[in-house]
Amino acid sequence: MTSLLLRLAGPLQSWGERAAFPAVRDTAPFPTRSGLIGLISAAEGRGREENPQDYAALEFTVRVDRPGVLLSDYHTVGGGYPKNRTAATAGGGNKGAAVITRRHYLADAVFVVAVTGADDDIDRIGAALESPHWAPHLGRRSCAPDEPFLLRTGVRDPDAELRTRVPLSSPHRSDRQPRQHDNGAGTVRVDFLRERPPPGGAGNGASLSVQDMPVSFAPQGRIHGKRHLYRTTEDLSRSLLTEPADLHRRLIDYALETTA
Template sequence: MTGLLLRLAGPMQSWGDHSTFSVRDTCTVPTRSALLGMVAAAQGRRRGTPLGDLTALGFTVRVDRPGTVMSDFHTVGGGLPAERTVPTAEGKRRPAGSGTVVSHRHYLADAVFTVAVTGPDDLVDQVHADLTRPVWGPYLGRRSCPVEQPFLLSGPVPDAVDRLDHLPLNRRRPIGDVDVVPVDFVTETPGAEGSTGRMTLNDVPVEPPPSAAVPTPRRHLHGRRYLAREVHVTTRELPARSCAGTGLDYLDRLAEHLRGARP
């Protein structure tokens, strides 16, 4: 199968896993539901549109920089008169003096991920065309988190997952005489080498109501449903020379690699 290579970087990212209205969490890695949503947005699909034709897509995530979890204490509607307070679910307004809505929103700051998107050739070709000319621009989990360029690193290429081993790492090289650096890979199947752990994500979109035989899914406040899946986190050692730094140093190195100047 062919695949695409994406770079997910920006000042902030947020990949919700079990969010409620008042607490908006973030996973430490991009979720499947968010990545499918990114593709669907590029295609111009509106919220609630079925995504069944995208289920053949697979995602392998390389963690260039894990980032730092930060929390935003968020308020809406404080100090407003009754006619301008936050609407309620019934379409009315909250009483004056009690209109403040408080939420805690969590983000990843300064994180960078490189993602191999794989699938059948015709589907990958279509996704590449959609991401090249998106109807709605990509964002990193929330619309307040725009994606940094470069974003789409390659067109359809064979062995996209294997190419993650060779793309420059968007991180600084460790100080000292270091030959290798540990890098985490998040996959849907166990890694062939390295130390592997597992974690559960509630990020598989479900379209029809589940039958009694299907585990109860997480339900989003807009009616979307998500089932849990297990992913594998494999820590592998890559050559320290793969570390290309940050800023212009990284961009220059990446451009050289994509032009074929580096193996």
């Protein structure tokens, strides 16, 4: 088993976890498994009709560097045009009125994700992410990721990398209730989300159930199942914290290091 590390950062990202096209298009507070597998399968050039169960053995660990701020976009489509130039409503009708949605985003959020699987699978996925068939996006096509995006491949101990080596983005001043803060002991507290009990046993964190396990991405038959996550808040060395002016250089230096 080996891993690769992705840094998901950008002005906006959105990880929907409910209906595909509701009036309110929500976002989860962290990258969903469905969104991450969609990102990987798009990089590999797979169509929506292909079975995502090929990725069922992948395991994801998410470090929440910065939770971001929830942003709601009042969005309209059409309106003021003849019926044949106006989007159809959810009921199939077309009255020439605007279709209104409210789309939610995470602004200024940063996550580092470890993707773990069989060596051959991770090698293939890493190659696809380095030269993607379709450009990666952070939940929606309009949400492009910052660079560096793929930090490292061939990681043998992803938990140790996330806890002791990967540079940590400093909290943004606009974060009203940042989960990451100095606890006065030379460390900072950072949230993690894992798909298996954290080190030290399940008692270390809260268990939650989410409906984001992709069963089908087919446009007319999207299906998602449940999975369990373990959320922990852990003390990391304050030396990982990096101010914005130095962050890009430090991330590039880390990405170019020889994997141990």
